[in-house]
Amino acid sequence: MPDSSPPLSVRRRLRQGRDRLATVLVTAGGIGVIVALLAIGVFLAVEVVPLFWSSGATQTISQEALWLPLEVADDAVGYRWDPTASLAADEVARVSLVPLAWGTLEAAAWALLIAVPLALGAAAHSALFMSPRLRSHLKPTLELMEALPGVVIGFVAGLVLAPWVERHLADVLAMLVLLVPGLLLAGGLWSCLSPRLQQAMPLGWAGLWLLPWLLLVLATAQAISPWLEAWAFGGDLRHWLEVRLGLDIAVRNAMIVGMAMGFAVMPSVYALAEDALSGVPRSLAEGAQALGATRWQTLWRVVLPAASPGIFSAVMIGAGRAVGETMIVLMASGNAALMTWNPLDGLRSLAATIAIELPEAGPGGMHYRLLLLAALLLFVFTFLVNTLAELVRTRLRRRYRRLGGGA
Amino acid sequence: MSAVLRRCLAPWLLLVGLVSPQAQAEEIAGTLGAMGSDTMAGLMLRWGEALTRQHPGIRLQLQASGSASAPPALVAGTTRLGPMSRPMNEAERRAFVERHGYPPRELAVARDALVVVVHRHNPLESLGRRELDAIFSDSRRCGAHEDIQRWQQLGLDRPEGRIRLHGRNAASGTHGLFRRIALCDGYFRPEVNEHPGSAAVVAAVAEDLRAIGYAGLNHLTPGVKALARRDTEGTRHFPDPEAVQRGDYVLSRDLHLYLNLPPGEPLPVAERAFLDLVLSPDGQAIVEELGFVALPESRRQHQRRDLGLDEDGG
Numbered sequence: 189m190p191d192s193s194p195p196l197s198v199r200r201r202l203r204q205g206r207d208r209l210a211t212v213l214v215t216a217g218g219i220g221v222i223v224a225l226l227a228i229g230v231f232l233a234v235e236v237v238p239l240f241w242s243s244g245a246t247q248t249i250s251q252e253a254l255w256l257p258l259e260v261a262d263d264a265v266g267y268r269w270d271p272t273a274s275l276a277a278d279e280v281a282r283v284s285l286v287p288l289a290w291g292t293l294e295a296a297a298w299a300l301l302i303a304v305p306l307a308l309g310a311a312a313h314s315a316l317f318m319s320p321r322l323r324s325h326l327k328p329t330l331e332l333m334e335a336l337p338g339v340v341i342g343f344v345a346g347l348v349l350a351p352w353v354e355r356h357l358a359d360v361l362a363m364l365v366l367l368v369p370g371l372l373l374a375g376g377l378w379s380c381l382s383p384r385l386q387q388a389m390p391l392g393w394a395g396l397w398l399l400p401w402l403l404l405v406l407a408t409a410q411a412i413s414p415w416l417e418a419w420a421f422g423g424d425l426r427h428w429l430e431v432r433l434g435l436d437i438a439v440r441n442a443m444i445v446g447m448a449m450g451f452a453v454m455p456s457v458y459a460l461a462e463d464a465l466s467g468v469p470r471s472l473a474e475g476a477q478a479l480g481a482t483r484w485q486t487l488w489r490v491v492l493p494a495a496s497p498g499i500f501s502a503v504m505i506g507a508g509r510a511v512g513e514t515m516i517v518l519m520a521s522g523n524a525a526l527m528t529w530n531p532l533d534g535l536r537s538l539a540a541t542i543a544i545e546l547p548e549a550g551p552g553g554m555h556y557r558l559l560l561l562a563a564l565l566l567f568v569f570t571f572l573v574n575t576l577a578e579l580v581r582t583r584l585r586r587r588y589r590r591l592g593g594g595a
Numbered sequence: 596m597s598a599v600l601r602r603c604l605a606p607w608l609l610l611v612g613l614v615s616p617q618a619q620a621e622e623i624a625g626t627l628g629a630m631g632s633d634t635m636a637g638l639m640l641r642w643g644e645a646l647t648r649q650h651p652g653i654r655l656q657l658q659a660s661g662s663a664s665a666p667p668a669l670v671a672g673t674t675r676l677g678p679m680s681r682p683m684n685e686a687e688r689r690a691f692v693e694r695h696g697y698p699p700r701e702l703a704v705a706r707d708a709l710v711v712v713v714h715r716h717n718p719l720e721s722l723g724r725r726e727l728d729a730i731f732s733d734s735r736r737c738g739a740h741e742d743i744q745r746w747q748q749l750g751l752d753r754p755e756g757r758i759r760l761h762g763r764n765a766a767s768g769t770h771g772l773f774r775r776i777a778l779c780d781g782y783f784r785p786e787v788n789e790h791p792g793s794a795a796v797v798a799a800v801a802e803d804l805r806a807i808g809y810a811g812l813n814h815l816t817p818g819v820k821a822l823a824r825r826d827t828e829g830t831r832h833f834p835d836p837e838a839v840q841r842g843d844y845v846l847s848r849d850l851h852l853y854l855n856l857p858p859g860e861p862l863p864v865a866e867r868a869f870l871d872l873v874l875s876p877d878g879q880a881i882v883e884e885l886g887f888v889a890l891p892e893s894r895r896q897h898q899r900r901d902l903g904l905d906e907d908g909g
Binding site for chain 2: 260282347436437534
């Protein structure tokens, strides 16, 4: 033993001390996060209280005004968000949070409807079938997509995409109709190729095979849309929608928000789902295929269930981001506090309302407290989504642990 | 170890070094703090530049986060000038009086107007009071008999279909003014798209033949057309500077500047220089350059007299 090194007992004590310090720091960090989270909730709750139980100085609001429909015209009943209206003595304040909550959930639902199938499809393909070389290029690209700031996506969606879609509504519709059958047809054509060509283009490179077909489908849609519009919709699709179906079309609408926010949510859902799917042990899939399962059966019956806890949490993280996303909804939705099922109508979300109105609402006033109530609601929403996600995830994980699936 | 420490601290020291001379300069040369309206941000900045050109020692520091931010800052004494695109309301005034014991000094520094705009190819030229209300509101307090939701209801055969409505967000002064004058204090339809700024309203209307919206006068672009307003006798009033100055075009307002000035006390030097500039022909020329409307000459002179700006050669 060299002279310079301290005796063993000192070293051990030093190490123990360091361990203890690390434990304390980690614990303090964990507690700090929980305290901060609670503090935000408590702050919001305390600020909101004077809305309901006033000490005299500020105006109070009844629960009915917030959550129940009110009389908006002579014989019409509905929900309205109009917090700065000056009221006559006998009028109820128009501060219903229902249309805002509706808008938030509607935007998130459209975003997930668009993002989840695409992201999960991409994740399944890249985790199981794609050639490793292509995958090593694709994954970083998609992760780069995640780094795009929401304000940029919202800007492009609101100022470029929305007017374009409005002008080319028939083209977009034709594309949506043609896309799925067109790509399925392309997949079918692949199996008609000569075996030599098939070998040159294995499943791992299927994306490259589909790319020209995708372009072809888009071009076809563009070409046939005037004809389609003339034949099926009397020459003007917008007019037809308005007159026949009674649908209003807003330039900035729920569809546009769904597309833009779907684009924003997709990369994170893809990344998490991909990790979960590639975490499923290869032996499971190989075993299934050895027993005679097709690729589809292997994917659907074996790999997906084994990775389901991870996939579920991926979708829930996407949902959490979609509910809280502010700038995309603010710039692409038109901020009209409507409650309709029409995907071509505008909407208004809680987060966007807070972002637009809080800077100009005087602190301490009724409007300010209402916006904090909206913030509290948003906080509760995301809290519930995350808690639900965690609960389901642990249950699923327990059930599929036998399979040795990914987290 | 000390080398690491120095490397860690260096950027911070640098930062402190950058900040401190400025902080010193503020105290010596007199920085005027202003906090309030974002509508008036451009105006205040240009006035501030002109002021620094006249008196190189004085500098205007502006924080434009909305008219509602001005009263609390004036009450707390964190700002000396409060630009507001709307008059202070009762509660804000009361808070100021409670704290300081006297009301804030209110000045009109420019005139502004709201214009109702449509796409430049839209054939519509003017709207009456009731028509405008029936288009934008579902309460129809100005006396219209039914809602107007389609262009055909205005007697036009083009554009077809629904009228798409655009406006400012509910907390803005523009929204409040439009509600008060154009909707007779009624309620906006929920279909109105609310944009965070007047420029966004104009941009949205400029790209859609079926859109109509309201925005600040200074945001007009060649892509949109401002509508005239018909009064009850059927006379058309275009939002031109003369009509806005006289108030014939009723969708107009004063832009205000609020000061914390105890009654009977003279203006501090920096404020005095600033107001002298603002209420001078040069200051009003800046107003017109930015697309607002200058104060009528008589009001400008009246306010100068009130503030004592023309006495003792100031």
